[in-house]
Amino acid sequence: AAAPVTPPDIAARKGGAPIVCLTAYTTPMAQIVDRHCDLVLVGDSVGMVMHGLPDTLGVTMEMMILHGKAVRRGLAHALMVIDLPFGAYEESPEQAFRNAAILMRETGAGAVKLEGGTHMAPTIRHIVQRGIPVMGHIGLTPQSVNALGGYKVRGRGAEAQAILHDAQAVAEAGAFSVVAEKIPDILARRITSDIRIPTIGIGASAACDGQILVVDDMLGMFADFKPKFVKRYANLAADAEAAVAAYAAEVRERQFPSSEHVFGETTASAKGA
Ligand code: KIV
Ligand code: NA
Numbered sequence: 001a002a003a004p005v006t007p008p009d010i011a012a013r014k015g016g017a018p019i020v021c022l023t024a025y026t027t028p029m030a031q032i033v034d035r036h037c038d039l040v041l042v043g044d045s046v047g048m049v050m051h052g053l054p055d056t057l058g059v060t061m062e063m064m065i066l067h068g069k070a071v072r073r074g075l076a077h078a079l080m081v082i083d084l085p086f087g088a089y090e091e092s093p094e095q096a097f098r099n100a101a102i103l104m105r106e107t108g109a110g111a112v113k114l115e116g117g118t119h120m121a122p123t124i125r126h127i128v129q130r131g132i133p134v135m136g137h138i139g140l141t142p143q144s145v146n147a148l149g150g151y152k153v154r155g156r157g158a159e160a161q162a163i164l165h166d167a168q169a170v171a172e173a174g175a176f177s178v179v180a181e182k183i184p185d186i187l188a189r190r191i192t193s194d195i196r197i198p199t200i201g202i203g204a205s206a207a208c209d210g211q212i213l214v215v216d217d218m219l220g221m222f223a224d225f226k227p228k229f230v231k232r233y234a235n236l237a238a239d240a241e242a243a244v245a246a247y248a249a250e251v252r253e254r255q256f257p258s259s260e261h262v263f264g265e266t267t268a269s270a271k272g273a
Contacts, residue, residue: 117166
């Protein structure tokens with residue numbers, strides 16, 4: 001097998017073949033994603049995807065560690081990046097490094113990701129200088145959903161310049177790549193050509209250096225959630241619904257289990273032993 005992907009490998013792919021990324025939260029999904037992707041993100045989206053939380057603000061270090069460990073066991077090739085959850089890094093560069101180190105040590109991730117542009121640049125620099133690779137995240141930053149007033153497109157009109165500055169600040173602070181979320185195509189192109197680190201788009205542009213989606217979104221695990229930027233490559237929620245319905249019907253009709261799923265009589269148990 002090829003050597004595991006490292007943050008410098010990702011950084012070196014600026015302007016090259018698209019960097020393929022997905023999230024994962026469990027071992028079996030990590031194993032599938034690992035066979036096809038360069039980078040696996042243990043996103044704090046885990047709170048909404050796997051735990052039914054209304055947003056990512058309720059995600060804790062404990063949740064990230066638990067899912068990070070599970071994902072790590074499923075990976076042999078892809079770079080594992082893990083999100084710093086809300087409240088674990090905003091206070092100070094010192095707090096950010098302390099929690100980044102815990103995530104790295106406990107999960108075996110190869111890098112951490114944190115949200116924020118110009119205002120987080122000193123924190124990114126602090127962590128990177130101490131040996132932990134950092135992926136940035138600009139544009140729509142879901143941990144700021146309350147301040148932003150929703151999950152709206154960022155960087156339209158006058159805001160474009162600020163988002164460009166965010167991307168530049170993240171790159172200059174030493175991040176090895178940056179997620180650009182939910183910004184206009186033209187801005188994502190501009191950022192991608194302006195900064196020297198790879199941009200990983202989600203609701204951004206085909207011109208980004210790579211793409212990422214939430215794996216459960218692209219697998220169609222949610223019947224009534226489909227943002228414009230998500231393409232469904234499967235309809236697993238519908239498949240699961242049909243499978244559970246079929247099981248329920250067969251149990252009620254005593255069609256399951258049938259002879260192939262039950263155990264034959266043995267001499268020891270034959271006479272009610
Ligand atoms: O938490 C997450 O899944 C993310 C990606 C959408 C980039 O941050
Ligand atoms: Na995230």
